Amino acid sequence: MIALIAETITGIFLPPSRRKEFFQQLYFVANKSLLIIVFCVSFAAIVTILESSFHMKMVIQNDSMVPGFAALLILRELGAVVTALLLTSRVGAGYASEVGSMQITEQIDALRMLGIDPVNYLVVPRFLACVLGGIILTIIANMACIGSAMLVSSSYLGYTPSMFLTSMDRFVQFKDMVFAIIKGACFGGVIPLVACYFGFRCESGAEGVGRATTNTVVVASIAIIVIDFILSYTFSYLY
Template structure:
């Protein structure tokens, strides 16, 4: 792979992509993870009462599930649907209209020009959005615990401390970085291999979302399995 020189790195394009990822996805992710956290609290309470007739562990269990899995994975899947599809469509359109061939004729390496800025932006954006998603999830879980289960915020935090460690957040950020890396790589791959016509662009977009979602689930399992040895 060609060496990327600092003077050739497209900082402006990277920041534009980062703005597109963060600004456009923040509201969607916050909205979705809030309801995901609420469902987690309600279902956890129902099943714990059903099995052990006590839901005192719900705050801690829900907080652990949110930090380790829920927020990072939901945010990544939403990013795949929105950002991944957008990248695949953009790169695919450039391929169909021969803009990528024009870059090659000008001596510009398409991977450096198109992929790297999006890769860096997606990694940083996914990490930031995962942190926001985690905080939002915990706040929503705390609110539902207070209104639905009768646990005060102090009781929720106390229960959370028994289950959650700071490294759970660190592991979630590492997961987010991996998810953020795989989204543009898969999207650009299908974009570069896009067939001619509108049908080809649509097919590349669909494939990028499907394969990206599967990759996120598989990577999440592999990372969770690896992190289990670090607790």
């Protein structure tokens, strides 16, 4: 894995630049995942604000801080993490099965015989597309979450959009969005690295491809949670 990471980072700066593959993968990562991510994170935001209101009323008999608290939670954690986990289950599984199938059908060996570096051809475009796609989808997911939370606050909790934004302004800072973007980029970069790692090590047969796909989803999900903890702990010193 360390060798793959090093080769991928190095391959970013080495020719040839595979722009066509990059844009194809960016379309697959960002455009094809957009609707499912917006749908899921919107409902996650609704649940978050409803549960926050319920428990805050139970403890302090007042939910006036719910809009700001929910917006802060959405920007710092919910949008980036839920987006990354959804990308893992869709994009990571797809990459692992694709590369694994190429491995067991000896297509990767054929690339080497043609003088084409498999890491430069397969991993680098997917890595760059997932990093950029993770950033784009994290921004859109956060906007969708804030919009859903604002809608629920207005219709269910009785807070108008202007009251929601005022409360949000007290809690949220611009660097919260910057930190969310950094998380989105890091999470996006993890997915193709893990997927291609298990794809390159895929064993023959349908069972081998299935095992590589399962391992990718499990390991990438764990890695995202661990990286989220590390980044959140690091960012806590920057407030």
